[in-house]
Each structure stands twice: as structure tokens, then as C-alpha cells.
Amino acid sequence: MSNKIIGLDVLEAFTKVTPYINHFINRDIFITVMDTEKVIIHQPAKTFSLGTKNGDLVGEGWVGYKAMKEKMTKSLVVGKELLGIPYEAVAEPVFDENDRVIGCIVVGASTEDTVRLQEIIGQFSEAFDQVGSGIQELASGSQHLAEIGEHLSSASHHTRENVEKSDDIMQMIQRIADQSKLLGLNAAIEAARAGESGRGFTVVAEEMRRLSEQSKTSSKNVNEILRNIMMDIDNITNQALETSTISEEQSSSTQEIAAATQELKAQLDELTQFVHKL
Incomplete structure (x- = not known):
């Protein structure tokens, strides 16, 4: 040899x-x-x-x-x-x-320095593993939050549609109330013409007018409530969309950080192999 x-x-x-x-x-x-x-x-x-x-x-x-x-x-x-x-x-x-x-x-x-260096590398490697795991969980959570935001936005949209349908119903109630008031007024006129024999019908006519006024007032109150609900829905929709956008950005950023962490982990592994050769 x-x-x-x-x-x-x-x-x-x-x-x-x-x-x-x-x-x-x-x-x-x-x-x-x-x-x-x-x-x-x-x-x-x-x-x-x-x-x-x-x-x-x-x-x-x-x-x-x-x-x-x-x-x-x-x-x-x-x-x-x-x-x-x-x-x-x-x-x-x-x-x-x-x-x-x-x-x-x-x-x-x-080999004390080499062993110590290996221990340090091992500690860094373990820390990077933990950081990487945490980042993956954060990315997953951000993605899930983005999905929730999208679902919430969709739900808000459907709720808005239903509120708009409710508005149509309230307008119908408003028209019925107006017609009831008109009928009550006509009934009162006819009761007055009938004199004493129409007195009982006068009570009914007055009650119809009163119920009509109450229905009209309630309809206005409901409309006001519905308008407030619409405003709240719009705010929820906007915030849901903003949350979804931010969550997607966070998910993208955490994925980039995770990739960088993996790259550092790979470099540590390479350094470990180099130290073993010393």
C-alpha cells in the first residue's frame, strides 16, 4: 500500500x-x-x-x-x-x-469544541423545528380564518337579500294599513249617515282606523330597524372581506417564513454534516 x-x-x-x-x-x-x-x-x-x-x-x-x-x-x-x-x-x-x-x-x-458546536446546532435545529411547527399552525389558522371570513361574507349577503325581501313585505303592510284606514274612514261616514242604527258600526270603524295607525307606525319602526340591520350587515360584510384579505396575506407571509425556516434548517443540517467531518 x-x-x-x-x-x-x-x-x-x-x-x-x-x-x-x-x-x-x-x-x-x-x-x-x-x-x-x-x-x-x-x-x-x-x-x-x-x-x-x-x-x-x-x-x-x-x-x-x-x-x-x-x-x-x-x-x-x-x-x-x-x-x-x-x-x-x-x-x-x-x-x-x-x-x-x-x-x-x-x-x-x-473534540470539545466540535461536540459543543454540534450541541448548539442541535439546539438551533430543534428551535427551528418548533418555530416551523408554530408557523405552520399559524398559517393553517390564518387560512381557516380567511375561509370563515368568506363564509361570513356570503352569509351577510344572503341575510341582506332576506332583509330586502322583508322590506317588500313591510311595504305591503303599509299599503294594507293605508287601505284599512281609508275603509275605516268610509265606514265612519256611512255610520254617521245611518244615525242611531249605525252607532255600533261606528265603533268598528274607529277601531279599524286605530289599528291602521298602529300598523303604519309599527311598519315605520320595523323599516327603521331593517335599515339599521342593513347598515350592520354592510359593516359585517366589509369587515369580513377585510379579515379574509388580511388572513390570506398572513397565510402567504407565514408560508414564506416557513420556507425560509426550512432553508435555515437545511443549512444547519449541512453544517452538522460538515462538523462531523472535522
């Missing part, structure tokens, strides 16, 4: 430069160079320590031990439960010219 590290001289070169590598790398890393039995040199990280010392025997649980035994690159991810700081390490075995393992180089780095 062309990517193998081959040569004792390479292992010795890493041993020499290990104390200095940490000065040139921005990340908080540790480096361990070992042969098949013991640690040749260990440069600890700046913020945490594995407790490894130069000369320590290589343990079977070490990632470097596994890399040398399996003759392949091995990686290890450790949570913060062990040392208080999460870290990851990569072990690369070193071979001689006869393809025998002669040592291993282990490089590890703190």
Missing part, C-alpha cells in the same frame, strides 16, 4: 519533531510515538492528559496496540466521561522494508 509509513528513520524523525509539533498546530493535540513494546515519546495536549509517560509499556487496550496488531490505521473516539474532555485519536503503524511492524504514531485531538 502506497500510504504506509515505512522505515525506522521515519519513526526516529517523528520522535525528534514530536515535542515541537504542538506549537505549529492550532488544535489541542497530543502525539505518541511508540515501538512495538513501549512509548518512545509522548507529547501531551495543552488542556488534558492521558496520563501516558515516556517508557510506558504499550497496553492491549491502546489504539496504537490495535493498529500494530492489525497492521492498519485505527481510530478511537472517546467521550468526556473518561477525562472530562472528549477526544479522538488516529493510530498509524510504521513498517520496515520487510513489511514488519516496528512501531506506531498516534495523534489525538480534543
Whole structure:
């Protein structure tokens, strides 16, 4: 394999430069160079320590031990439960010219910032999900309110038509009242001509005139009430139409916000994938 590290001289070169590598790398890393039995040199990280010392025997649980035994690159991810700081390490075995393992180089780095960034992204993602859900509910409510406004406008229109029909009825009542008054007046004239024998009919004629006047007055009052109802219906219709328009605009706006939120959520997901690659 062309990517193998081959040569004792390479292992010795890493041993020499290990104390200095940490000065040139921005990340908080540790480096361990070992042969098949013991640690040749260990440069600890700046913020945490594995407790490894130069000369320590290589343990079977070490990632470097596994890399040398399996003759392949091995990686290890450790949570913060062990040392208080999460870290990851990569072990690369070193071979001689006869393809025998002669040592291993282990490089590890703190992943605390990466983990924290993932947590923040997760919190943002959850918040965006909640916001998106709320926006969808708001959009649905606005749409429902717009539909109610349309139904109310339609109902107001039908009510107006019925009131207009009622107005026709009231005009008919007005004409009947006028005719009743005229009949009552004629009846009173005829009763006067009849003299004493028409006295009882006079009472009936007077009652007809009185009922006619009451009907006429009631008709006027009803007409006034109907006019007020018509004005209220017009106001309700206008407000319903305005409510419907505003609700549709709100629904459209919330849908745009929802789309923007989804776009931000997608960018967060992409950022999450990028962080995983770090």
C-alpha cells in the first residue's frame, strides 16, 4: 500500500519533531510515538492528559496496540466521561522494508469544541423545528380564518337579500294599513249617515282606523330597524372581506417564513454534516 509509513528513520524523525509539533498546530493535540513494546515519546495536549509517560509499556487496550496488531490505521473516539474532555485519536503503524511492524504514531485531538458546536446546532435545529411547527399552525389558522371570513361574507349577503325581501313585505303592510284606514274612514261616514242604527258600526270603524295607525307606525319602526340591520350587515360584510384579505396575506407571509425556516434548517443540517467531518 502506497500510504504506509515505512522505515525506522521515519519513526526516529517523528520522535525528534514530536515535542515541537504542538506549537505549529492550532488544535489541542497530543502525539505518541511508540515501538512495538513501549512509548518512545509522548507529547501531551495543552488542556488534558492521558496520563501516558515516556517508557510506558504499550497496553492491549491502546489504539496504537490495535493498529500494530492489525497492521492498519485505527481510530478511537472517546467521550468526556473518561477525562472530562472528549477526544479522538488516529493510530498509524510504521513498517520496515520487510513489511514488519516496528512501531506506531498516534495523534489525538480534543473534540470539545466540535461536540459543543454540534450541541448548539442541535439546539438551533430543534428551535427551528418548533418555530416551523408554530408557523405552520399559524398559517393553517390564518387560512381557516380567511375561509370563515368568506363564509361570513356570503352569509351577510344572503341575510341582506332576506332583509330586502322583508322590506317588500313591510311595504305591503303599509299599503294594507293605508287601505284599512281609508275603509275605516268610509265606514265612519256611512255610520254617521245611518244615525242611531249605525252607532255600533261606528265603533268598528274607529277601531279599524286605530289599528291602521298602529300598523303604519309599527311598519315605520320595523323599516327603521331593517335599515339599521342593513347598515350592520354592510359593516359585517366589509369587515369580513377585510379579515379574509388580511388572513390570506398572513397565510402567504407565514408560508414564506416557513420556507425560509426550512432553508435555515437545511443549512444547519449541512453544517452538522460538515462538523462531523472535522
